[in-house]
Amino acid sequence: MDAAERAAPELIDRAPESTAALETPVYFEAGDDVLLGVLTRPSVRSLNVALISAAGGLRGTSMGRNRMMVRLARQAGGRGFHAFRFDYHGVGESTGPIESFSLDAPYVQDLEAAARTVEGFGVERHVYAGICFGARTVMSLVPSREGVAGVALVEPPIRDGLRQGRKLTRYGNRQLMRVALRPWVLAGLLKKEQRAYYAKFVKAKLHAARTKDESREETDLSWVSEDYLGTLQRLVDRGVPVLLVYGDGSENYREFLRAQTGRLGELMSSAGDGIEIVTLPGQIHGFSDLLSQQRVIDTIEGWATGLFADGDGPPEDLGGEDGA
Amino acid sequence: MTEREGVALQAAVRADAGGGVREEASFFGGPERLFGVTYLPPDPEVGVVICSPIHAELLRNYRREVLLARSLARSGYAVQRFQYRGSGNSDGDPAEETFESLCEDARAAVDRLVGTTGVERLVFVGTRLGAVAAAVTGRTAGAVALAMWEPVLNGERYFREIFRGHLVSGLKKAEDGEERKPSQELRDRGSVDVLGYSIDRPLFESVRTRRLIDDAAQGAPPHVLLVQIGGGRGLRAEAGSLVERWREAGASVRTHQLEGSEPWWFGGTPQISGEDPDRAGELTEVTSQWMLQSAPPRS
Numbered sequence: 001m002d003a004a005e006r007a008a009p010e011l012i013d014r015a016p017e018s019t020a021a022l023e024t025p026v027y028f029e030a031g032d033d034v035l036l037g038v039l040t041r042p043s044v045r046s047l048n049v050a051l052i053s054a055a056g057g058l059r060g061t062s063m064g065r066n067r068m069m070v071r072l073a074r075q076a077g078g079r080g081f082h083a084f085r086f087d088y089h090g091v092g093e094s095t096g097p098i099e100s101f102s103l104d105a106p107y108v109q110d111l112e113a114a115a116r117t118v119e120g121f122g123v124e125r126h127v128y129a130g131i132c133f134g135a136r137t138v139m140s141l142v143p144s145r146e147g148v149a150g151v152a153l154v155e156p157p158i159r160d161g162l163r164q165g166r167k168l169t170r171y172g173n174r175q176l177m178r179v180a181l182r183p184w185v186l187a188g189l190l191k192k193e194q195r196a197y198y199a200k201f202v203k204a205k206l207h208a209a210r211t212k213d214e215s216r217e218e219t220d221l222s223w224v225s226e227d228y229l230g231t232l233q234r235l236v237d238r239g240v241p242v243l244l245v246y247g248d249g250s251e252n253y254r255e256f257l258r259a260q261t262g263r264l265g266e267l268m269s270s271a272g273d274g275i276e277i278v279t280l281p282g283q284i285h286g287f288s289d290l291l292s293q294q295r296v297i298d299t300i301e302g303w304a305t306g307l308f309a310d311g312d313g314p315p316e317d318l319g320g321e322d323g324a
Numbered sequence: 325m326t327e328r329e330g331v332a333l334q335a336a337v338r339a340d341a342g343g344g345v346r347e348e349a350s351f352f353g354g355p356e357r358l359f360g361v362t363y364l365p366p367d368p369e370v371g372v373v374i375c376s377p378i379h380a381e382l383l384r385n386y387r388r389e390v391l392l393a394r395s396l397a398r399s400g401y402a403v404q405r406f407q408y409r410g411s412g413n414s415d416g417d418p419a420e421e422t423f424e425s426l427c428e429d430a431r432a433a434v435d436r437l438v439g440t441t442g443v444e445r446l447v448f449v450g451t452r453l454g455a456v457a458a459a460v461t462g463r464t465a466g467a468v469a470l471a472m473w474e475p476v477l478n479g480e481r482y483f484r485e486i487f488r489g490h491l492v493s494g495l496k497k498a499e500d501g502e503e504r505k506p507s508q509e510l511r512d513r514g515s516v517d518v519l520g521y522s523i524d525r526p527l528f529e530s531v532r533t534r535r536l537i538d539d540a541a542q543g544a545p546p547h548v549l550l551v552q553i554g555g556g557r558g559l560r561a562e563a564g565s566l567v568e569r570w571r572e573a574g575a576s577v578r579t580h581q582l583e584g585s586e587p588w589w590f591g592g593t594p595q596i597s598g599e600d601p602d603r604a605g606e607l608t609e610v611t612s613q614w615m616l617q618s619a620p621p622r623s
Contacts, residue, residue: 020357020415025336025349034338036349038413061386063412066379066520070413092386093349093361290517 018043018077028086030113036093037086037114038062039121040073047308049149050082050123051300054111054134056155057101061092064131065287072129072297079305082123086114104160104227106137115145125149127304132157132252132285139231142240150307151235152243152300155285158255158264160225221262229263232275236267242275243303245296247284276303345397348440351413353432359413360406360433361390362440363397370468370621371402371443375430375461377452378411378421379486379521381588385451385473388604392449395608400621401447404437406430418522419515422530426453430461447619449611452476452588453531459540469547469619471611474586475540477562479531483523489589490518519589537562541569547618548577551610553603554585576618580610 022041027034053069055062062085063070073083088107089096115126127150130138135156142148180186235242246253260268268275278299284292335350346364351357374389376382393403408429409416430448437443447469450458455475462470476482487506506523509516515524548570552563559567559579570577582603 020334020351020359020413023351023413024334025351025359027336027338027347027349036336061383063383065383066522067412093390098387286520288520290520290522293520 016043016078017074018083019074022077023073026117028113028117030089030110033089033094033096033110035086035089035095035110035113036062037084037117038073039118040077040083040085042077042080042082044078044080046082047080048082048123049080049125049127049308050084050118050121051076051127051129051304052084052111052114052118054107054128054130054137055085055088056131057133062087063092066290066293068287068293068297071293072300075297075301076304079301080308081127081304082118082121084114084118086110101133103133103136103157103225106133106140108137108140111137111141112145115141119147127152127307129154129300129304131155136227139227143231143234148235148238148240150241150243150304152245152303154245154296154300155247155250155252156228156244157252158225158228158259159223160227221259224259224262224264229267232264232267232271236271236274239274241307242271243300244275244277245284245299246277246279247282247292248279249281249283250285252285253279278303340394340397343398345394347394347397352436353429356409356415358406358409358415358429358432358436360404360436361393362437363393363401363403363405364441365397365400365402365621368400368402368441368443368621369623370400370445370447370619371404371437371441372396372447372449372615373430373433373437373458373461373465374403374405375426375433375448375450375454375458376405376407377454377588378408378426378527379523379589380489380519381452382407382411384586384588388607389451391604392608392611395612396615399612399616401615402437402441402443404433406433406436419524420526421524422526423453423457423534424530426457427460430457431464434461434465445619447471447615449473450475453482456536456539459544462545463543467545469549469615470545471549471551471614472540473551473607473611474553475536475550475563475566476531477537477540477566479534479536483528483532486518486523486589487516490516537566541566541573544570544573544575546575547614548575549611549614549618550577550579551582551607552579553582555581578614582606 026037076083087094090098128138129152131154135153287293348362407414410418410421448458448462449471451473453476455472490506506516
């Protein structure tokens with residue numbers, strides 16, 4: 001892997017963060033629905049760049065677990081960024097029916113409407129930050145957008161339909177052990193119907209092992225998403241900086257590594273510094289501990305700040321209450 | 325941005341299609357600002373304040389509260405939802421959250437609703453710990469009715485359940501050889517990380533040492549609804565005792581039990597993850613019907 005790779009940063013010193021006093025709720029239309037977003041203005045001299053975040057699917061709202069996305073927005077505000085977070089349609093404060101989150105049907109329309117809304121505030125350069133489903137939503141949108149100054153992708157699944165379409169029996173034994181020890185899986189043992197599902201799955205797994213179903217995946221990389229590869233390639237071609245953040249204990253990361261033997265490996269080699277990969281300790285997907293939450297926030301904020309460290313962005317004082 | 329009573333509000337407004345209801349999302353209060361949404365039907369006479377649960381339970385219940393608020397507003401009630409300091413989009417340090425601060429924030433939400441609409445009759449709806457905050461705040465605000473969804477009536481047990489989540493999480497992390505004893509960690513460090521939420525000593529002490537069931541029972545309004553999720557046949561002992569005390573005090577009490585269980589600290593947004601997709605509908609229906617009879621939107 002030749003793309004720039006580094007380990008987790010030390011937790012960085014906190015700059016004065018933005019607060020709710022610098023935030024404005026915004027309703028905006030996306031298709032037939034009205035979504036709620038919150039614009040955060042910087043607490044220091046403005047870079048005139050907005051960090052637009054796309055939340056993961058499972059936790060739903062734009063706040064994220066333990067209001068992680070709120071903290072990211074306010075911390076970024078302390079570094080001169082505007083920030084924008086929003087609820088997808090059917091989620092949180094937005095209108096519309098609730099839907100499932102499918103990786104091959106990301107909510108691009110919602111994110112695009114959010115980006116247009118931010119432009120309406122006069123901030124036209126954007127850094128996008130997406131988590132899991134949100135990362136794939138960002139990947140689906142950015143190739144068609146102008147003004148993309150950077151893309152931070154946290155735990156982007158490398159295959160389409162991981163949650164929906166992947167046969168569980170294709171998990172390796174070690175992967176299975178990790179999945180089995182997840183809190184919500186363990187909690188499922190308390191439910192009769194969930195226990196029945198687990199039993200059914202174990203039977204299927206044993207059957208798959210007998211038929212040696214697993215080994216094929218090591219050489220056949222057809223499961224790697226064409227969208228994932230295509231988007232990364234287009235971003236590299238356009239010179240858009242990309243940050244990939246994975247937990248070294250996550251299944252997404254293991255699949256990311258396995259895929260290096262194919263086109264992804266070639267892409268990474270050719271990308272050079274264009275793609276930066278940060279691996280954080282353990283399992284960050286789901287953000288089920290405080291340390292991993294803060295590490296991800298610091299990683300995104302630090303990387304985004306670094307993009308403009310040389311005065312690359314057009315400094316323009318829009319900070320404080322008088323800002324956009 | 326709008327200006328009202330000399331206080332700058334950062335607000336966004338949208339009109340609900342067809343219903344004549346306006347939704348106003350704003351930051352209000354101060355110096356630490358609260359995020360909230362006010363639902364404004366034309367000329368409301370009764371206001372409803374919704375007190376959320378906290379930590380993981382906040383996300384779990386989030387959409388249900390939004391759907392309830394919209395339903396009530398369509399029926400003619402003005403509704404105020406809000407997020408406590410230290411949670412959601414509001415300002416504040418979660419480490420400073422206490423039961424008393426939850427009630428103070430609920431009081432700020434009352435002020436916001438009354439200041440915006442002029443309503444004089446108030447109904448409170450609360451979930452889990454928010455249900456007890458609703459009862460306490462409702463008492464001082466002269467509430468005419470109170471709905472409690474799965475109220476926390478025993479602080480010790482509440483934290484025991486939360487720490488169970490910590491222990492389950494600890495099983496996963498035991499691969500690293502880390503020892504996890506939440507009560508010890510809380511004593512030693514002043515906080516404990518439970519599934520990505522910090523449980524801090526001020527909240528722990530303020531809840532653990534309270535007689536929550538007394539908080540809920542004292543000065544009950546004329547109409548009370550208690551919703552219990554799961555628990556087998558009949559109300560749990562503490563809920564049953566609470567209902568008795570309400571009735572002895574002359575309140576009109578309705579109870580409702582939902583089937584199944586509610587994994588407050590596990591899983592994602594229930595409507596998304598496919599767990600009990602109709603629960604939000606049932607909660608909304610039961611609460612709306614009770615409110616229409618107990619505190620009609622028009623006198």
